[in-house]
Amino acid sequence: MATVKVPATYDAASFLIADDEPEHLEWLIDYLEARGVKVEVVINVEQAIKAIEAKKFGGYVIDLNIPLAGWEPYVNKTNPAYEHYQGLHIIQMVRTQGNGGAKVIAYSAHFNEQITAEIKTLYCEYFVKGRAHELKNKIDGLLSPSVKTPPASKKAGKP
Amino acid sequence: MTGSNSSSSDSVVTEEINSSRDVGPLFLANFVHQVVNPLNGVIGTLDNVTDGTYKSEKIPQKLNACRAQLEQCVSLIRNLAYLSDYFFEISTKDTLKPVRELGVSVLPQVIIEALQFFQIGADRKGMKIELLDPATQYKVHLRPELLKQVFINCFDNWLKYGLKDQTVEILVSVNSKKDLIVKIVGLSIGFSNVEADNIFELGFRAKNAMNRVAQGSGIGLYVCRQIIERTLGGKISAEHRVDQQKTTFRISIPEGKWQL
Numbered sequence: 001m002a003t004v005k006v007p008a009t010y011d012a013a014s015f016l017i018a019d020d021e022p023e024h025l026e027w028l029i030d031y032l033e034a035r036g037v038k039v040e041v042v043i044n045v046e047q048a049i050k051a052i053e054a055k056k057f058g059g060y061v062i063d064l065n066i067p068l069a070g071w072e073p074y075v076n077k078t079n080p081a082y083e084h085y086q087g088l089h090i091i092q093m094v095r096t097q098g099n100g101g102a103k104v105i106a107y108s109a110h111f112n113e114q115i116t117a118e119i120k121t122l123y124c125e126y127f128v129k130g131r132a133h134e135l136k137n138k139i140d141g142l143l144s145p146s147v148k149t150p151p152a153s154k155k156a157g158k159p
Numbered sequence: 160m161t162g163s164n165s166s167s168s169d170s171v172v173t174e175e176i177n178s179s180r181d182v183g184p185l186f187l188a189n190f191v192h193q194v195v196n197p198l199n200g201v202i203g204t205l206d207n208v209t210d211g212t213y214k215s216e217k218i219p220q221k222l223n224a225c226r227a228q229l230e231q232c233v234s235l236i237r238n239l240a241y242l243s244d245y246f247f248e249i250s251t252k253d254t255l256k257p258v259r260e261l262g263v264s265v266l267p268q269v270i271i272e273a274l275q276f277f278q279i280g281a282d283r284k285g286m287k288i289e290l291l292d293p294a295t296q297y298k299v300h301l302r303p304e305l306l307k308q309v310f311i312n313c314f315d316n317w318l319k320y321g322l323k324d325q326t327v328e329i330l331v332s333v334n335s336k337k338d339l340i341v342k343i344v345g346l347s348i349g350f351s352n353v354e355a356d357n358i359f360e361l362g363f364r365a366k367n368a369m370n371r372v373a374q375g376s377g378i379g380l381y382v383c384r385q386i387i388e389r390t391l392g393g394k395i396s397a398e399h400r401v402d403q404q405k406t407t408f409r410i411s412i413p414e415g416k417w418q419l
Contacts, residue, residue: 027203109195129199132206
């Protein structure tokens with residue numbers, strides 16, 4: 001049975017964002033890039049699997065409503081949660097590669113028990129869209145001191 | 160008008176309500192997704208402004224993007240309003256008849272107003288949407304806000320699923336049966352012609368569309384069909400030629416429902 005490859009390269013100063021409407025996440029890309037993080041954006045599961053097989057990222061933000069495109073699931077095929085929220089496949093693969101759950105953020109417009117149950121199983125983070133500030137706080141916690149640069153307004157008044 | 164036959168329009172309304180119940184949960188989930196995503200974009204952008212991520216010279220550009228995202232939300236919410244407006248259109252109440260029957264749309268004006276709504280998005284995609292004959296003043300016996308919504312929804316689909324760097328043409332003509340025909344022709348990711356009729360059903364999304372964007376509201380083209388077919392007694396259809404990647408939306412408005 002096919003399985004996801006574990007990449008040899010690890011780039012702590014990079015993030016993967018998987019969202020089929022990245023134009024609505026430009027603010028997040030800008031936020032990360034302003035802190036020196038390299039951002040790779042993918043718009044479907046197929047592209048995401050290729051990206052995670054190429055390298056390990058410092059963090060992952062995965063929209064749960066994302067199309068499979070050409071990728072065929074080989075596990076959880078008939079799990080209703082995975083059928084509704086196909087981004088769960090990406091998270092499962094990322095976790096299978098041995099990435100820590102704290103670095104993996106499920107990001108969704110929806111909040112319901114079907115999702116929370118799967119998130120518990122996958123043991124990763126889960127943020128609901130519409131709470132930008134909380135997501136940023138989480139990301140700030142993930143960024144190492146070497147890549148974290150406080151925004152200009154927070155610098156103001158400091159010597 | 161469609162509403163003159165009370166028993167048939169009552170059954171149409173009942174059928175619509177039942178149909179809405181069938182697709183209700185999926186439709187609402189899609190709708191939530193479609194509204195929350197752009198609103199999330201606005202919230203994140205505003206947060207970047209307040210925490211200083213965006214420096215002063217970048218702020219106007221980012222606020223413009225916010226405006227486009229809010230407009231997208233308004234368009235979706237407006238479609239919900241037009242669903243209720245459609246029930247107004249087929250209502251049997253006599254008091255509503257004069258309002259409906261006085262409504263006249265000047266076709267080129269309505270199309271151009273709808274196009275203006277998409278100017279920024281089309282520019283971003285390198286796409287031009289052109290009404291080839293803006294001079295001939297065809298008049299359609301329908302309230303302008305309803306007809307404009309038809310074109311807004313059609314253009315919205317072109318922007319989502321149309322190919323970049325192309326000119327989409329809007330052609331208006333009169334056929335041998337004296338139907339007024341409006342065609343929107345351009346290149347798109349397409350759909351199977353087997354699905355062509357289904358794309359106008361509430362909550363339906365073509366397979367190619369789902370591979371491009373996981374969720375859409377599935378409401379826009381449904382509203383188009385209600386307005387053109389149930390209200391005007393016309394016909395709206397779509398076809399796609401895979402070999403040329405060419406998609407055509409065709410709207411026909413029967414004789415008696417339009418004039419020059």
